[in-house]
Amino acid sequence: MSKSAQGLLWTFFGVIIISPDSLLIRLLNLTDYSLIFYRSFLPAITLLLFILWSYKRETVNVFLLIGIPGIAYAIFYAITHICFVYAIQYTSVANTLVIVAGAPIFAAFFSIFFLKEQPTFFTWIIITVAIASMLTIGWGSYTTTGIFGDFMALIVAITMGASGVVVRYFKNKDLVPACLLGCVLAGIYALPFEIEFNLNLTQIVYLSLMCFVILPVPFIILTIAPKYTPAYQVYLIFLLESVFGTAWVWFVINEVPSINTIVGGFMLLSSVIIYTIIELSLIHI
DSSP, X not given: OOHHHHHHHHHHXXXXXXXXHHHHHHHHOOOHHHHHHHHHHHHHHHHHHHHHHHHGGGHHHXXXXXXXXXXXXXXXXXXXXXXXXXXXXXXXXXXXXXXXXXXXXXXXXXXXXXXXXXXXXXXXXXXXXXHHHHHHHHHHHHTSSOHHHHHHXXXXXXXXXXXXXXXXXXXXXXXXXXXXHHHHHHHHXXXXXXXXXXXXXXXXXXXXXXXXXXXXXXXXXXXXXXGTSOHHHHHHHTTHHHHHHHHHHHHHHOOOOOHHHHHHHHHHHXXXXXXXXHHHHHTTO
């Protein structure tokens, strides 16, 4: 299997894992800063164990070698973490995921400007369909309150797109340690505020699942996948989270999506599947 195909398939795997994230934020019912605190420091433990297992005696060196690209990636990573929590807390899950799904648009533009990569005409068609899908899904919620949450989700889309381009531009540099640094930065941001430590058993279970599996694994994948396939392709696949994430909150807590969400989700899912099939056929699995 070619490296490009591996990148696409790993991205699909990441989408499946991260899709219940928004649902767990809803179920936890914690304050903004408590969520940021736990979603930062607990995944950092998982990432640290992964790094220690992977690099052993070279662990300190890999942190020293991340350089300016690693620091930039860590900052983008921290902003993504922080703003995503604000977005989920202040606007609907569907609205958040729809706006965040705009990441490939920013990745494509950043790739053109910084990497001189030119997406194919077919890719632009799919991006256009994706935009139409996102507008269809979020049309109802755009007319209500939650402007702050919408803006936070837009920041997430921008920083995710920028992160993918950093990884691809410095494809020979190992930036996984920068994920850990980003987690620590986000956690430090939450420290001055009041954190809820009196958690019940259910909250502990949800936090463990979220912070030790759902968050670190997909973000490791997001750090690796753009090395093998263009950043805008990676984030096109991650558009599927807006469909799967909305489905989770619909079925579990009865946050029923509108007809716009259903129609737009079908458009989005179909376009990404068609795109991936064609890409896989072109890169000679």
